[in-house]
Amino acid sequence: MQLKKDYLTVRKRTEDICAPLKTEDYVVQPVVDVSPPKWHMGHTTWFFETFILIPNAKGYTEFDPQYNFVFNSYYESVGARVIRTDRGNLSRPAVEDIIRYRRHVDEAMQTFLETPPTPELEALITLGLNHEEQHQELLYTDIKYILGHNPLFPAYDPAKTSPVTTKTAGSWLEMKAGTYEIGFPGNGFCFDNELGRHKVYLGDYSISDTLVTNAEYLDFIQAGGYRDFRHWHAEGWDWVKKNEVTMPMYWYNINGQWMHYNWQGLQPLLPDAPLCHISFYEAAAFAAWKGMRLPTEFEWEAAAPQLSWGQRWEWTESAYLPYPGFTKAPGAIGEYNGKFMVNQMVLRGGSEVTPPHHSRITYRNFFHPSLRWQFTGIRLAK
Amino acid sequence: MQLKKDYLTVRKRTEDICAPLKTEDYVVQPVVDVSPPKWHMGHTTWFFETFILIPNAKGYTEFDPQYNFVFNSYYESVGARVIRTDRGNLSRPAVEDIIRYRRHVDEAMQTFLETPPTPELEALITLGLNHEEQHQELLYTDIKYILGHNPLFPAYDPAKTSPVTTKTAGSWLEMKAGTYEIGFPGNGFCFDNELGRHKVYLGDYSISDTLVTNAEYLDFIQAGGYRDFRHWHAEGWDWVKKNEVTMPMYWYNINGQWMHYNWQGLQPLLPDAPLCHISFYEAAAFAAWKGMRLPTEFEWEAAAPQLSWGQRWEWTESAYLPYPGFTKAPGAIGEYNGKFMVNQMVLRGGSEVTPPHHSRITYRNFFHPSLRWQFTGIRLAK
Amino acid sequence: MQLKKDYLTVRKRTEDICAPLKTEDYVVQPVVDVSPPKWHMGHTTWFFETFILIPNAKGYTEFDPQYNFVFNSYYESVGARVIRTDRGNLSRPAVEDIIRYRRHVDEAMQTFLETPPTPELEALITLGLNHEEQHQELLYTDIKYILGHNPLFPAYDPAKTSPVTTKTAGSWLEMKAGTYEIGFPGNGFCFDNELGRHKVYLGDYSISDTLVTNAEYLDFIQAGGYRDFRHWHAEGWDWVKKNEVTMPMYWYNINGQWMHYNWQGLQPLLPDAPLCHISFYEAAAFAAWKGMRLPTEFEWEAAAPQLSWGQRWEWTESAYLPYPGFTKAPGAIGEYNGKFMVNQMVLRGGSEVTPPHHSRITYRNFFHPSLRWQFTGIRLAK
Amino acid sequence: MQLKKDYLTVRKRTEDICAPLKTEDYVVQPVVDVSPPKWHMGHTTWFFETFILIPNAKGYTEFDPQYNFVFNSYYESVGARVIRTDRGNLSRPAVEDIIRYRRHVDEAMQTFLETPPTPELEALITLGLNHEEQHQELLYTDIKYILGHNPLFPAYDPAKTSPVTTKTAGSWLEMKAGTYEIGFPGNGFCFDNELGRHKVYLGDYSISDTLVTNAEYLDFIQAGGYRDFRHWHAEGWDWVKKNEVTMPMYWYNINGQWMHYNWQGLQPLLPDAPLCHISFYEAAAFAAWKGMRLPTEFEWEAAAPQLSWGQRWEWTESAYLPYPGFTKAPGAIGEYNGKFMVNQMVLRGGSEVTPPHHSRITYRNFFHPSLRWQFTGIRLAK
Incomplete structure (x- = not known):
């Protein structure tokens, strides 16, 4: 069976x-x-x-x-x-x-x-x-x-590499204005927060076909991105100052060399790999610095069939809210998703540690905007 | 001039x-x-x-x-x-x-x-x-x-009454599915967060023509609404427990009589007056208890020309996010609104203390979901 | 009467x-x-x-x-x-x-x-x-x-000066070992914490006839006293680091000039005036840096008749504890002093803001070791 | 060797x-x-x-x-x-x-x-x-x-018992007023905080030859001792209320039966065993309720040769302060004891978990007054 x-x-x-x-x-x-x-x-x-x-x-x-x-x-x-x-x-x-x-x-x-x-x-x-x-x-x-976060930086598995590669030259997908269907369409399994397939009107927009790389994000750091309040949400700026944030989680600058912690221990940072372990605040600040923005979760879902994806959980500009007609199941199972629908942002996509076949185009991940320990990244829109 | x-x-x-x-x-x-x-x-x-x-x-x-x-x-x-x-x-x-x-x-x-x-x-x-x-x-x-919050409960002005009245029997406005225009349309003054007039698709919905009254909210209290986690967001439930919340701000139950503080000092609660001084968490829990929900800010704006309103700032189910094409002005003025667009909920309408002619149908007020000291109330949708 | x-x-x-x-x-x-x-x-x-x-x-x-x-x-x-x-x-x-x-x-x-x-x-x-x-x-x-602590530094009274003067050359009082009587001896008014006159054995000791001056304390600052953990109690060192303390309360270094706030507003620091507004931690660290110590409250009281005093509340090395035979009065008055007899240090003397005739040789003032807003100073012993 | x-x-x-x-x-x-x-x-x-x-x-x-x-x-x-x-x-x-x-x-x-x-x-x-x-x-x-503190209450060793016994009828040792020698007298090993043997004058006092038992402390609990502020230091009373303390650490009242956690897991409380795991605040409040007090560390040391002891670390009424002539060794070893000499109370004696021959009559243990996880108990004085 x-x-x-x-x-x-x-x-x-x-x-x-x-x-x-x-x-x-x-x-x-x-x-x-x-x-x-x-x-x-x-x-x-x-x-x-x-x-x-x-x-x-x-x-x-x-x-x-x-x-x-x-x-x-x-x-x-x-x-x-x-x-x-x-x-x-x-x-x-x-x-x-x-x-x-x-x-x-x-x-x-x-x-x-x-x-x-x-x-x-x-x-x-x-x-x-x-x-x-x-x-x-x-x-x-x-x-x-x-x-x-252990001072000895032990490897998880010396043989395990991050299987990510990335296109280094970005291209933009142009999407036409119109009404799109959003939400889970099929018969198989989905979570309750994907249900309530419904129409959403989207204006014209462009969405990047590649994820932001480590090298691109280094430009932001070196341009003083963490020191200029103008790129940041007020709450994000408080977060930067209070936590003295100057780089993504797991990054280290050791005697001038950029390193990051990965499955094999401390390793030199790969410039062409997709950026990982950043908060929504950092994602939004980076986009603002580029003069662009993050896509909404609806823009993301409408474009997804034409995108390559699955390397990072991509922060969207959408707050995690119920779809029209959302209802909670009775009993304990009803506590699964609905009660978290406040003060969290939606992430779409999937990551190198998402189980095979677990995610899908309509899948809605969500976290508080300050959290970075997930495998989060950035896709730009404009 | x-x-x-x-x-x-x-x-x-x-x-x-x-x-x-x-x-x-x-x-x-x-x-x-x-x-x-x-x-x-x-x-x-x-x-x-x-x-x-x-x-x-x-x-x-x-x-x-x-x-x-x-x-x-x-x-x-x-x-x-x-x-x-x-x-x-x-x-x-x-x-x-x-x-x-x-x-x-x-x-x-x-x-x-x-x-x-x-x-x-x-x-x-x-x-x-x-x-x-x-x-x-x-x-x-x-x-x-x-x-x-002073133990002497001094009056602000013994002659000042809350000018509110309310229809006591609610009626529902039925709205048809379709694409609606949202955002400031005109030439006069508006805030930057209202700009970027754009189409939003809405399904069929019903929206109440009256605000929730004190008497209706008392039913929720007396039915144990503050003690049943099932009505609440997880974050709202933590807020209730941590702050030992059992009623709206300024309400007191003194020897079995319900009182509230108002401009004239401590006064008996008026059952037919529109409920005031509740958090988003309380608004959402009340709606869940009724088997209904709060309107989105788009549903609210689309229906607003046919609603009586202006007595309370009405919590919506919408997070405070930028409209398509939102841009910040350069310099200090650009800090006005955009930097607050995370972890806040939109309120629509206006209140007894909003200056005359200050608010309008496209006006977007916003506060953190826990705050209650504004003149906030509830309009239901379904 | x-x-x-x-x-x-x-x-x-x-x-x-x-x-x-x-x-x-x-x-x-x-x-x-x-x-x-x-x-x-x-x-x-x-x-x-x-x-x-x-x-x-x-x-x-x-x-x-x-x-x-x-x-x-x-x-x-x-x-x-x-x-x-x-x-x-x-x-x-x-x-x-x-x-x-x-x-x-x-x-x-x-x-x-x-x-x-x-x-x-x-x-x-x-x-x-x-x-x-x-x-x-x-x-x-x-x-x-x-x-x-107001950024406008308003004067309390432009005509009010600090009436303090100080001998600039310190001399030492040599005290002989023996049994001394400590505690209130007389018939007039005293607080309950002074009662229980009792014998205390003291070894030979020397106690300074002058208070530490601003100039002497500046030497400590300029010798790096706030940056060398060796002079400090562990708790004091945590206090210095957590609060980023680098000088006494009300001191400011403005473009290289040492100023302090006083009754007339911001004023140049007087080098020969007795040091004021320091915590027990600072007093103890200064004494350690000098290779000396603070007197106990018993040493202080035994020497007091031969000392000039009354300009500062002088931190002693004694914790605030009951004298032998201490009893609390019944009722609310009994709450006056006894219940504070843990985790506080004794101060002796008096200050420029102590009411005339209020203090006396047996008077026991007490504060938590971190507090500085009282008119506290240092007398050395060895 | x-x-x-x-x-x-x-x-x-x-x-x-x-x-x-x-x-x-x-x-x-x-x-x-x-x-x-x-x-x-x-x-x-x-x-x-x-x-x-x-x-x-x-x-x-x-x-x-x-x-x-x-x-x-x-x-x-x-x-x-x-x-x-x-x-x-x-x-x-x-x-x-x-x-x-x-x-x-x-x-x-x-x-x-x-x-x-x-x-x-x-x-x-x-x-x-x-x-x-x-x-x-x-x-x-x-x-x-x-x-x-694990909800499964695992045993450390099912065969290990607390080797304590106690005299159930207390007797009092009467000590005569006079000058006593305090501090380490000999040649063997001691800690730096015991050095500086010196004279202390003590008045007449009585000190109990037995430790307070669980049964005696239960009387205090059942007489409402944790609900009457009059027995407590102000700081202790805040500690009781903030932490909702109603009994010693490791005690539980399960369906009316008094239990405590010990080496063998949850066990019925032994009424005649010496009380254990209480804070200084509780020790002082119990003594005040009895109309007595805790001994000073000097009274304790003077009486120690005539006392049976070693079952509990006994809270004294003495703050942890340097003996006359105390000096710190240079270098890291000098950090051993002296830097903790503020805001801690002295405990004397030893306990069932003190290594054999480790403690001695002049040994000075010390902890913050709120701590209870050590094997602490009470000896009364008057």
Whole structure:
């Protein structure tokens, strides 16, 4: 059965991502946005236990009733939870306990899937797998943060390269004014925030066919971009000054040479690679300095079939808001997306750490404008 | 000359608003968003001195060179400034000094306006007058905050009533799907954020012809609306819990009777009056509890000619973002609006403390979603 | 009657101190340790109303029952109180209301004092007068802070000079080892923290007959004293770095010239005047840099009869702790001193703003080690 | 050689303490005062590498030059250091790396000790061993904190009991007034803060021969001791309210039964055991409620030869200040104690986790008055 096969594939991929880690790397939480890898491993498992097995699998024995408290992330509907800033204080459950927890749930899920589930349950399991894929991307970003902020700069995997290449000469796609259809059109899986396909009127616009490169962004730095308030939102300028930001996350200027931290440790910066790890504020300031702007998420989606993409999550000029007719599902699943629809910006595309086939043209990623630990980049519009 | 007449009218109105105050009321800043009334009086004057008189009026003598430091609000282009949280620490300049400053600038402006200014300068003076009108509204909201958060609950003016009335039975305006023109169409004055008139496609929608009343909001409170996370954005729910919010600002339940602070002091709450002083989070939670939503700013503008309005600033579901083709003016004036276009929500309409003829159908007000000291209310859509 | 005469003298002196202020100066609270002058005027009055008139004066009519809430400082026993950080948010009661409050209480006290009070009440009134004298010193220090941190640097009184002079050549008093009697010996008024006269054994020590001058402290600055952690307590070094401290409070180096703010506004620094407005951390670091130390409060008291003193509050090396046999009075008066006996350092002496005859050899002043807005200085020991 | 034997004994004991831990337990830092166990293991090793081997052992090869940055605790003299709040963010060096670091240094130290060191070096090595013993006590207290604040309440060692017993009936030791000698008298090892043996005059006093028990403290709780401000220092009362403190650390009232976390996990509270894990504020409030007080450190030391002690670190009424004639050693070693002599209270005695023979009658322990994670208790005086 395809669902069972998908289940096993996705679950295994989580463990593959963690394979290069030392036990200690699973535990720490250097900032509130980063979760310990062992927490991701437990939380994705908790989803299947809580929403599939406990209510539906006859005779299922809960692994440990206290795990609901430890691994609930933000679902207010499902009991108390460890606050996010406390996750890095928990040395237990140990990694080996969580591995046993995964085995326990995986075995029960395999048994459960021997009988074809109802369409509602199939949809919920599919949501659980997409949810785990989202945490796979977070595993990569959080592991990079944990290792890349350690003064020893350990490599994640000395053999792993960033598979990105980029066209070095930009070209512009000219888009005609008109009414476009936006939102998920099909029958397969999508998140609730993509639903409500609807018309959006767009004027004429141009959108770049390439992403901004490290070299282009270095020009901005060297032109004093971080010291001139005129390019910045007021809130962005406060952010620059308060945090003394002068370059993207993971960049270092060591004795005049530009370096960045990557999977192999500290490496010389590649000028032609697409820029990565910048905040919305930096993206908007760079665009303003170029006399251009970021595309809206609607402009992006309308042009996407003609663009090459998938290397970076691209900041758009759109705030994360509900589409017309957006409704929340009842119960805990309804908490998935809608409650975050304020004070976040939409990102479109995907990145080198997005699981294969996870993203799509209508996919809406979203983060607070100050965050940089995701694989974020810039596409210009005008 | 009309401009000179307008100048004198606007400038006098600022002083009329402050007339009921005691000297002490001009000085305090109870929270960072509220500025001391004497600061508003100085800052609006500083605008004309800095942008009109010093660069254009021959022989003009600056009143006091240190005032640029004290009364600059946020213009990074025009030198250093007192940070916002420090304004309430400044006992000097005294109110009488600021009155003299106003006289000095007003006399110079009257002399200056004896000769018709260039169109550019006329536009800048008109901007200065609209800017002062915005601060007149802030004077009212800040004075209400200062007096309404004093344990003695002093009246602002025992004779001043809130002139609001409301239709008690709501009716719904049905709007047809189609492409609407949004943004300032005309020739007169508008702010830069209204420019870039453009087409927006809207689906069918219904919008209420009345504002939510105090009685309707009491139903929400009494139904446990502040205790049920399901109605709230995640960020809104954190705000409710952290601040222990259980009712709108200025409401009090004293021995079982609902009261609110108003111009005349503590008064019994009027059930049929339009709800006031709520955050975006509360507006969105109330709408969710009703199974409805807030209108977008585009839906609002398209329907506005058929709505009665002007009693409250109405929270919309739209984030404050640039219109297509938005450009900032060069220099300090360019800092007026664009740099705030992140993490704020749009409000439309106007309120009992908006100066006459100041607002218009295309006017875009904006505040952070947590703020409540403005005269904010709710109009529902579905 | 002497008590009535003393009452009128002390009460008048409070108003004399405030006479040079503008109304606005009475209102602000720039930092939590500074109280608005109008608060001091009300609080000292509240003491007599609450502890003398209401419980003892037949037929006395409370001026305003809400004033107990506004003017209670820290007495937990006497109902709720405005938290210290909120005092500067209160524009009302207005200064003129507080003046009326003072008149009301003063008249009632004069009537009350026409009959000789019981010894207990006489002691309590004497405590109230000493309490008001303490607030007179705070009025001076708080007014200096309010005006001295205003960017216009207004003078308090252009005719008021600091009456300090100093011997420029230091001499050392040699003290012999032995057992000394410490604590208040006599019959007159003292605070509870001076009681419990007891023996203290002291070894041989030397104590300076002069205070450290501005010129001597400049040597410390110019020798890099603020940049060398070795002179500092760990906590002091954190304080220096966090607050970027490089000189005493009210000092400025303007284009290479050393200035300080004083009663007459910004003035050139006097090299021979005794150093003022330094924290315990700075005092201890200076002493360490000199290879010396601060005296203990016991060494100070034993030597005091042979010292000239009274120009500065002198930081000692003693923490503020109870004397043997210390007991708290029952009720609110018992909250006077004992509850502060942790994490504060003792200061001895007096200053140019201490009321005449207020301090004495056994007087124990105390402040947190980081505070500098009092008139604090340094006497060395070895 | 005795020193070599002592070296091996002390070093082994550190590893024995950590033996029951899982790898994950070595990594976390739940609050700033607690350090990760692996940090303690590295830091104690770094002491010997930095102060003994690198400057004195010919041919010694530094294990990893970056470890100086990672494992320096607070010595400003010895280069940059990881700030204390960041220690729990470091997943590397891994535990196995730190074990290799210990082996590397231990082997070099053994070789080095084959030749008898100079008296200066012997003193420094002895200081290093006493330093490691202090960290052994911290290892116990930090491990207890890490496990005892985990929602799973894992046992440290199911076989380990608290070896404490207590006399249940208190008796009082009467001490006569007179001059006593205080401070380290002998020739062996002591810390610099014990030096400067000097005379202190003490009046008559009584000191309890037993420590306060859990049952006695329960009486205080049940009498409302945490709700009556009159027993508390002002700072202590703020601490109680801000942190909502209602019982000692590690105590829980579960469905009416009093439990505490101990080495074996959650256990019923033993009424006759000596009270543990209370702050100075709680100790002082309990004493005030009893109408008694805490002893000074001098009273404690004078009575100590006649007391049974060693079960708890006993809060005294003395602030941590230098003894007469205290001087700091030059260089990094001089940072050991003196720089902490402000805003801390002295504790005397020792505890169940103090290494054997580590403490002595003149030993001065010290902590901030709010801290409770040490094994602190109460002895009364009057």
